[in-house]
Amino acid sequence: MRATLYGGPGDITVGERPDPRIENPTDAVVRVTLGCVCGSDLWYYRGVNPHALGPIGHEFIGVVEQVGADVTTVWPGDLVVAPFTFCDGTCANCVAGWTGNCVNGGSFGNHGIDGGQGEFVRVPYADATLVTVPGGGHSDAIMKSLLALSDVMCTGHHAASSAGVKPGDTVAVVGDGAVGLCAIIAAKRLGAERILALSRNPIRQTLAREFGATDIIAERGDEATKLVLDLTGGTGVDAALECVGTGQSMATAFGIARVGSVVGAVGVPHDSVVPIQTVIFRNVGLRGGVAPARRYIPELLGDVLAERINPGLVFDYETSLDDIDDAYTAMLDRRATKALVRISA
Known part of the structure; x- marks a missing residue:
């Protein structure tokens, strides 16, 4: 063959x-x-x-x-x-x-x-x-x-499920690749009311909106974190879905997660670090992995x-x-x- x-x-x-x-x-x-x-x-x-x-x-x-x-x-x-x-x-x-x-x-x-x-x-x-x-x-x-x-659809679903997305939630999806886009579908399917898609790519932004994203965040790093916090009244999102696996994407996901929420991480890790100070002192959890x-x-x-x-x-x-x-x-x-x-x- x-x-x-x-x-x-x-x-x-x-x-x-x-x-x-x-x-x-x-x-x-x-x-x-x-x-x-x-x-x-x-x-x-x-x-x-x-x-x-x-x-x-x-x-x-x-x-x-x-x-x-x-x-x-x-x-x-x-x-x-x-x-x-x-x-x-x-x-x-x-x-x-x-x-x-x-x-x-x-x-x-x-x-x-x-x-x-x-x-x-x-x-x-x-x-x-x-x-x-x-x-x-x-x-x-x-x-x-x-x-x-x-x-990719199952992996996106795993991010949303791991983060405990539920009806009425505000969710942020970090990453606009196929998994991140499918995570938007999953978050919408699980009842999220507001979905913030972090994306710089106009084509993917359009698809993100078609899948259910309500807000597009084109900024990255500290600028993205500040904007998401501003949009959520300073509290952060109910669930952050990390679908990239880089150090920056992991830092962003933990930076925008509200106290007591869970980061659903499914990106293949590359130089990513879990901020243990955030885990301990802001009670932000981490779940995810291989779907x-x-x-x-x-x-x-x-x-x-x-x-x-x-x-x-x-x-x-x-x-x-x-x-x-x-x-x-x-x-x-x-x-x-x-x-x-x-x-x-």
Whole structure:
């Protein structure tokens, strides 16, 4: 099969990998229809974070081609959403709902596991991992939103859920990438009354408003903190959603969080520091981390199918597998918020 291969920083090519096959009775083989490039893939592409050489890509939807003898909940022909991590569904972490931290799990597209930026993927623990999409003949818009459920929509939801967003809240979202934009959707869905989106990008500002943002904050650093405090009467926001992972974004999130609130942090950390003085003396909490996407997908799926939410709008650039390197450079150059890769019909 043809698949995207990571050869080191700046080296993304399409090459051949062995066709996946059933190796364990709990496996399934999925033909990928849509994949995409994640912001975290860019950290590998830049050489900032390590990544094993070989397959890459952890977000995909597709059609089941084969199943192992012990698989009972997905069948050949099913359209499925794959969370970005696979899980066994039975370990202590999975039972507690933290499927992204499965003891026997892992992420797609790393350490030899097939990636979502390829034609086929062997999915371990198919019953516990894959979510079947009911119905058929879904529109292209819904298919894109289903793809968003594989990671960014669930990660944005995790930020909002971790921060305890509830009806009537004033929420700030730090970061206007795909995850930050999906966090706006999540905050709106959970009932936030006022949503402040921190964004300097006019295109993303427009999408943020479409998703439910009521205020746009173009400033950064201390200026952003001061403006948010001014807009909230000096008290800060009821929930701050940190969706970047840098030192500045973390400082901003804690700087604008009101006393007793929680920062929901899901950005991959890079030189970020938790201000313990704020945690202790202002009683500001911190939750978040790797999203348990497998737990969230069934909760969000109905809203996607009913078109109550449309996270697929974050895909503003499309390529084929042949042009996968362009998908990376488009995001790296900020010509794209998130690049979609059409792999098969």
